[in-house]
Amino acid sequence: MAKGENGKYDDLLLSIRMKEHNFKNHIAALFALSYTTKSYDELVFAQREYYGKIKEENKYVKLLYLGDSIVAGYLYEKFCDVERKNGHVEYDIRGQFSTSEVPDYHLIEMLGILIDNSVEAQDERPQLKFFFEERDNTLIFKILNPYPYIKYEEMNTWFDLEHSSKGAKHGLGLYYVKQICQKYRANIICRNVECQGKNWIEMNLEIEKANR
Structure with a gap:
């Protein structure tokens, strides 16, 4: 990979x-x-x-600030893929990606699932917001897309195996993300946020830096 x-x-x-x-x-x-x-x-x-x-x-120059060629290269490809679907990407990088408790190949899997779900939840001209933030001991990734308001209780079911196996758009992806988070003490939170006068779904992935 x-x-x-x-x-x-x-x-x-x-x-x-x-x-x-x-x-x-x-x-x-x-x-x-x-x-x-x-x-x-x-x-x-x-x-x-x-x-x-x-x-x-030149809008993707800031991806170089991320500091990790594998993750930056993957995000560049995913963002370009959204644009090939006539979509729009907005992103921001605050800090640098350092070695985390989650192996790179698992992080790539999780980011791919979260981005794909965000894009597939929209019928046409997908909109994607992506934010990365480095904090003292954690690395935070936020993926957002416009979507009708969903109750918190229903959001939680998106990560259940039983829910995913019934043919929901999310498939098994979010269940898999949850399993990786549990294995590596990472955290995934889903919530509604208001943006540009519309409701958006935000997936907040928080992972620990290595060697804390």
Whole structure:
């Protein structure tokens, strides 16, 4: 698995390096707008629009801050997959991923299940929010997607084997995530959160750093 994920990380690096190669051209183009626009307001609008396009093209640079090539490469591939479905990804990285009590291959499995469930819960143009935060002794991953309000008691059943085996969209995935969490003293919490005037489902995965 590591070889495959490192390959995805190499794709991320190559994409960023290619964009960096064109950075000087983009700067020149921004300055050149002053010669092709007729007013200050038109110039400001054109520069903001151009900057927005550059920012969009380079939005995954922050994945490099994660510090783990396997996890970063995997997330890059998953995010690109959402975009291939005409979806939208918003993410943030706060801190660095250090060695955890959960082996990398299990973490990849859990993140994959949580992201896939979030995307599959939406009919079209999936929206995904992903946040990583490093704290003193823990590493926190949050995956969110828009979904109707669900009672807490019903959410808990999503992680049950009996519930999963009845053909629910979540399948056996969340049950498997729960088993890994129990084995490695990790924690998975599901809750409703309000975002952009809509209800979203947040999956909060908290794992311990290694060698506490």
